[in-house]
Amino acid sequence: MSIMQCELVEVILAKGLEETTSEVIRFERLNTINLDSLSSLSCFYSGSDTLLLSSLIRVIIWECPNMKIFSQGVIDAKFFLGIQVSLDPNEDLFFYQDLNTTVKGMFQRQVKTLFESIHYYFNYGMNAMFFTINFI
Secondary structure, three states: OEEEOOOOOOEEEOOOOOOOOOOEEEOOOOOEEEEEOOOOOOEEEOOOOEEEOOOOOEEEEEOOOOOOOOEOOOEEOOOOOEEEOOOOOOOOOEOOOOHHHHHHHHHHHHHHHHHHHHHHHHHHHHHHOOOOOOOO
């Protein structure tokens, strides 16, 4: 499954507020999910039902800066190996306990990196503009 370049998409699979029964949502043959350039995406599934992703191996997440969690509910993905965070399929997968924890960890790492970049710029970047190197 690939969803790409949809700036306004906030959720891939939404559960309506009027639905109160608990269900299992099955994607039994889905082995890869590719989420690419979805700047407003906050999660894959907004409901709290169980997602059965029995064949899911990898999720590719690229340029989805607002994705904080994969799903509010339980995720059953026994074969999940990790998240690919670049377009290079040979790069190592990012994995941290399970799919939800991995997405949360990725988001936190992204926020930390952004904070460190801003901190570096304000502490060193302004001074670096006035720094010159003299070659002898």
